[in-house]
Amino acid sequence: MSIRRRNNVRVTGAATGRPVVLVHGFGCDQNMWRLVEPLLAEDHPLVLFDYVGAGRSDLSAWQEDRYSSLDGYARDLVEVCEELDLRDAVVVGHSVSAMTGVLAAAAAPERIGALVMVCPSPRYIDEDGYRGGFSAEDIDELLESLESNYLGWSATMAPVIMGNPDRPELGEELTNSFCATDPDIARVFARTTFLSDSRKDLETVTVPTLILECDQDVIAPREVGAYVHAAVEGSELLTLDAVGHCPQLSAPEATASAIRAFLSSGAR
C-alpha cells in the first residue's frame, strides 16, 4: 500500500514554489480546504491528504494503538512529506492538526519549515490555572453525539465512501461523505483530540509560526489563542473577523490572505 493511496494524497496548485500542506482536523476530511485551495494554488504547490481513518483513506491501514495518540497522526503527516520528498514545507494545520504539525516539525525539521495553526488548542480540558473551555464531561457528551450520528456512514457504504480510486465520482455524490467516518474510528480520534495535552510540545517549536484564530470560536476561544501565542516564541497571532471553528469555510478569503501574507513576509 503506497502512502499516496493510504492517505488519499492529492497534489495540486503551482508546479513550483514553496509547498504548502493543508491538514484537516477532527471531523471531516481534506474537503475542508476546498474554498481556500484555489486561493493558494496560484503561488504554491499544495498537498492535501486524509488521515488514515478519515475521508477516503485506506481504512484497512487503521490501527487503534497508532491512532490513539497524536504521534500517530503526526507520523501520517511526516510520511506524506517524505513520500513527496518535501523540503521546507509550510504545514497549515486546522484545529488538532495544528498540534500534529508541531509534532511533525519536531520529527522532520528538514521537511517542515513553517507552521500555520488554524484555530489551535493544545489542551481542550480546563485544569488548574489553564482554561481550555471544556470539562471531561463535555467530551463524554461529544462522544455521545458521535454515537447518535453516523452522518451517512454505514458498513455497506464504507467501500464506496473510502473510495474506489478508479471511480472517484461515486464518493463525491454521497451526502455527508466528507464527514462520514467509521464510528469506532471517530471515537478514537475524538478521544485522542480532546483528551490530549500538547502544551509542552509548543515549547519545541523553532520554525516561524502563524496562529490564526477566530473572533468567536467555541472550540478554541481567544484566551487559548493567546496561550499558544505566548508559548510559541516569535509566533504571530492574527484574529480573523469570523465566527466558528472553521474559518477556511466561513472566511476563506481572509484565511487565505493571512496565510499568503505570512508566507511572503516572515515565514523564513
Place this chain on the structure above:
Amino acid sequence: MSPGAADDPGVETPGTRPAFSSLLEDSAEDLYESAPCGYLSTLMDGTIAKINATLLGWLGLSREEVVGRKRFSDLLTVGGRLYHETHFAPLLRMQGHLGGVALEMRTAAGPRLPVLVTSTLKRGSDGEPLLIRTTVFDATDRRVYEQELLRARRAADEAREQAEADRAQLREALAVLQRSLLPAALPDLPGVETAGYYHTASPMELGGDFYDLFPVDDTRTAFFLGDVCGKGPQAAALTSLTRYTLRAAMIQDADPVDDLSVLNRALMERYTGDDPRFCTAVAGVFERAGDTLRVRLASGGHPPALVLRSGGTAEYLRTRGGMLVGVLPTAQFTEVSTVLRPGDTLLLYTDGLTEARVGPGRRLYGYEALLAFAAARAPVGSRALVDALTGLLRDFGDGLDDDTALLAIGVPATP
C-alpha cells in the same frame, strides 16, 4: 340538502364544508409559529434572526432572550456544540443542506431536549450564503429507543467478547489436559528409533486416543496405544484411568496379556451398571537382542499393528481373539510376537486413520490402502514413516473427523 347533492363536486362551493373553512383560517404566519416542529433562521454567524413559538415553548425561552442575542449553538449542550462545530457547520457549508442530525438542546427548566435537526443554506442571487434555515423535531421517544438499541448492542458486544475469552481459556485448559494424556516426549533409546503423533479432531473437544512408551527396566521397554469410547471430558477421564492403570501394571510386570487383564478389571470395577465404558488397546514390550528387537504384544479389540520390513514389504500383525477392554469380566487376550531387524519398523495407529473418508464417494480409507501406503514406503524409519502418515492425515482434510494416534518403533537400518 339531499345526500346526493352534498357528494356532488359540481355544486360544492368553498366554505360550505366546516373542515375546509377552518383550513382557510390557518394563515402561513400561524402555521410557522404553531407548527408541530421548531423553526429557526440564523445569520451565517449563527445568530438567531427568527424562531417560532413552538421551539421557544420547548426551550422555555422568550423571543427577546433569543433573537439577536443567541446563536444556534448556544441552544445546544456543550457536547452537541462540539459536534456542531466539527461536523454540522462544515458539512452545511460544503453541501448547503444537512438533515436528520441528532443533537440535544438545553431547556431553561434544565432537562435536555433530544432533537433531530435539518438545516438548509439559503443563498442570495449572487450565490453567497445569506442565512441558514433550520427545522427542529422533538426526538425524545426516538432517542430513548436508540439508546436502548445502543445499550443492547453494547451488551451483545460485551457478551461476545466474554464468550470469546471464555472459549480461549477453555481451549487452553483442554490443550493442557490433552497434553497430560500423552507423553511429553518419547525417551531416547540406544539402537531404537521411535516416533509418535497425535491429531486432535477438534480443539474444543478432548480426544479419546492415547499412547505411551517407557523403559520398565534396564533391558525392556513397554509401550501401548489405544482408543477409549466416546469423546469429551468423560472420555478424557477414562483415558487418564486407562493410561495410568496400564503404565502402573506394565512397570510392575511387563506382560502384555496380564497387563490388559489388569486394565480390564480396573475398567469393569470403575464403570459398572448402566454406564459401561471400554477401550481398545495394543500393549507390548520389546527388548534388544543383538541388533534386533524382540517384540511381544497383545491386543484388546484394537486394529492390528503393521510391520514394515527392510525388504520393502509390509504386513499386519494379527492377534487372534482380543476382545474390547472393559466389557466382559472374562475377557481373553492373546499374545503375538515378532522380531524387528535393522530397517524394520512397527506401526501402531488408531482407527481415525483407517476410518477417514476419502475421495468423491467418501469411502473409508481402510486397511488395504494403509497396507499399500506402507508397502510403498518400506523400508522406512519411524520418524519418516510418522511424517509421511502425518502428511496423509493432512491430505484427508475434512475427511478426517476423528482423533488419530500414531506410534512407530523401529530398528534403524545398518549403514
